[in-house]
Amino acid sequence: MSFKFEKLKVWQKAIDLSSDINDLTKTFPKDELFVLTAQIKRATDSVSLNIAEGSTGQSNAEFRKFLTYAVRSDVEVVGCLYLAKKRNLMDDNNFFKLYAQCEEILVMLNALKNSLD
Numbered sequence: 001m002s003f004k005f006e007k008l009k010v011w012q013k014a015i016d017l018s019s020d021i022n023d024l025t026k027t028f029p030k031d032e033l034f035v036l037t038a039q040i041k042r043a044t045d046s047v048s049l050n051i052a053e054g055s056t057g058q059s060n061a062e063f064r065k066f067l068t069y070a071v072r073s074d075v076e077v078v079g080c081l082y083l084a085k086k087r088n089l090m091d092d093n094n095f096f097k098l099y100a101q102c103e104e105i106l107v108m109l110n111a112l113k114n115s116l117d
Contacts (some may be wrong), residue, residue: 003092012028014048014070023075024098028089036087040080046073047105056085059117065074071106079103 005011021044025037047070054066078099085095 003052003055004057005052008051008055008112010105010112011048011055012053013101013105013108014044015078015100016108017105018044018048020098020101024084024090024094027095028084032087032089036080036083036089040077042072042082043076043080046070047077053107064113064116067109067116071109071113074102074105074109 006056021048025032025041028037038042050066050070050073054063054070070112077112081090081095084090
């Protein structure tokens with residue numbers, strides 16, 4: 001692994017979340033393709049992409065800014081999960097599993113941000 005972000009556990013967990021969300025959206029109906037499916041996939045991918053982009057040797061302040069974007073995207077994923085659940089697109093087990101992943105990532109992102117102070 002030659003990039004700094006690849007060594008970060010939070011980035012690895014964000015990649016796992018993206019994969020799990022991608023699997024989930026394959027079960028969504030076609031009428032959600034350009035609505036919730038696209039939105040949750042973009043938000044989920046944005047978590048790992050902001051971690052990666054922010055880690056590129058910039059200042060700690062700049063990295064914190066990108067980690068804040070990642071936090072916001074992570075919270076957006078949670079909002080999308082609630083919409084999916086309300087629209088009966090996922091069962092409770094999937095909801096709670098993915099919610100827990102988002103929560104874990106949120107804690108890790110905040111810890112990483114605080115470590116940069």
